[in-house]
Amino acid sequence: MKKSDYPSERSYNMSRIRGKNSKPEETVRNYLYHHGFRYRKNYSSLPGSPDVYLPKYKTAIFVNGCFWHVHDCGKFVMPKANQEFWQTKFNRNVTRDEKNIEELTSMGIKVIVIWECGLESEVKEETLKELVELIVDESDDMKLREMYLYCDWDD
Numbered sequence: 001m002k003k004s005d006y007p008s009e010r011s012y013n014m015s016r017i018r019g020k021n022s023k024p025e026e027t028v029r030n031y032l033y034h035h036g037f038r039y040r041k042n043y044s045s046l047p048g049s050p051d052v053y054l055p056k057y058k059t060a061i062f063v064n065g066c067f068w069h070v071h072d073c074g075k076f077v078m079p080k081a082n083q084e085f086w087q088t089k090f091n092r093n094v095t096r097d098e099k100n101i102e103e104l105t106s107m108g109i110k111v112i113v114i115w116e117c118g119l120e121s122e123v124k125e126e127t128l129k130e131l132v133e134l135i136v137d138e139s140d141d142m143k144l145r146e147m148y149l150y151c152d153w154d155d
């Protein structure tokens, strides 16, 4: 297959993923900032360059797009064309995410993953409130695992 047969990642991303919520990680940063949290963004000194890192709470936050990070939420749809190409790419993304989270938790850093679907307008407030609770929870148990914030709240 010629290289030009592959869809451009950027245009695919823009057309499929972006849309009403143009920058989910900005939504998260703004909310935290307005609630008095101070953070570094795209903190490259840590594995995976977390979108947000709060030194005071030793907490790293990733804002994951449901498509690129293969979220089992209905927003992820396997493209019909070039499946082998996409499958390889998705596997790589998932493996990298897992490795980064493992390294961070082994450093005693709390890891919170926010899925993009959790930032849609109907659930955004709830997600962000929950996020703040997770950040300030200092029980040891919290540091040893990663936490995910989704759009379905049926637990």
Ligand SMILES: [Zn+2]
Pocket: 066, 071, 072, 073, 074, 075, 115, 116, 117, 118
């Ligand atoms: Zn999702």
